Amino acid sequence: MVPRRKTRVAAPPPVCPLTTCMRLLGGAWTPNILWYLRESPRRFSELKGDLQGVSAKTLSARLRKLERDGVLSREVKPTSPPTVEYRLTTLGGRLIPAIEAIVDVGHQLKRLRAVR
Amino acid sequence: MVPRRKTRVAAPPPVCPLTTCMRLLGGAWTPNILWYLRESPRRFSELKGDLQGVSAKTLSARLRKLERDGVLSREVKPTSPPTVEYRLTTLGGRLIPAIEAIVDVGHQLKRLRAVR
DNA sequence: CTGTATCCTTGGCGATACTG
DNA sequence: CAGTATCGCCAAGGATACAG
Numbered sequence: 001m002v003p004r005r006k007t008r009v010a011a012p013p014p015v016c017p018l019t020t021c022m023r024l025l026g027g028a029w030t031p032n033i034l035w036y037l038r039e040s041p042r043r044f045s046e047l048k049g050d051l052q053g054v055s056a057k058t059l060s061a062r063l064r065k066l067e068r069d070g071v072l073s074r075e076v077k078p079t080s081p082p083t084v085e086y087r088l089t090t091l092g093g094r095l096i097p098a099i100e101a102i103v104d105v106g107h108q109l110k111r112l113r114a115v116r
Numbered sequence: 117m118v119p120r121r122k123t124r125v126a127a128p129p130p131v132c133p134l135t136t137c138m139r140l141l142g143g144a145w146t147p148n149i150l151w152y153l154r155e156s157p158r159r160f161s162e163l164k165g166d167l168q169g170v171s172a173k174t175l176s177a178r179l180r181k182l183e184r185d186g187v188l189s190r191e192v193k194p195t196s197p198p199t200v201e202y203r204l205t206t207l208g209g210r211l212i213p214a215i216e217a218i219v220d221v222g223h224q225l226k227r228l229r230a231v232r
Numbered sequence: 233c234t235g236t237a238t239c240c241t242t243g244g245c246g247a248t249a250c251t252g
Numbered sequence: 253c254a255g256t257a258t259c260g261c262c263a264a265g266g267a268t269a270c271a272g
Contacts, residue, residue, distance in 0.1 A: 017222025018147055031134055044254050055246050081253045098221050101214035106133025108210055160234055171266050197233045
């Protein structure tokens, strides 16, 4: 008679690094924003075009939160008309490998089956 | 009088690989569920204990969706009282590297600063 | 133990209009 | 161009009660 196994899954993270990170990625458009910033800075309207269907309000809110979280930086260019450039910070860059892993799985899924 | 209609025109989101994969991971507890299943099967109440604070309704809903998506399988054991085991499918296993990448960033964040 | 049914609150997000 | 303000819908999710 085997006693009830104590499947304490390895070292269950106390306050969950997973949750810690997912708080940064939370929100419908957040991963996509970071994805489009992964190689070069983008302007507000460029991002709005990249993320087909996002509202200005939501994009603005996400960008401000990501800035507060230290994931990206905002720079106003003294041009006319004014333009604003967003770019990943060092911290933001650390998130890219995780997003790449997600994108990679997405590719696998598309090959495996026609996903809706 | 018919109040003016609130143009309910859901914009079809672009289906990039990132979005494709995030649909599987969408939902507050989903990544954590997969994380706790990564090494061994777990029962309903075990998962409920792992995910401190999740309601039975939500956990049930997430598990059913993940089952429909082919990410995990559900097996009813003919014991008394009945127990149910959930385990990752092959497809579910493919998601683990992505989640590990997220967990890894979470660890980095915790080292870098005290994250709320 | 393993869920499902019902009710209710919260907030995420789009749409629209307006500002610098 | 780059946002902010306001409105309102709707779905995610907790609480609770109930069922097999």
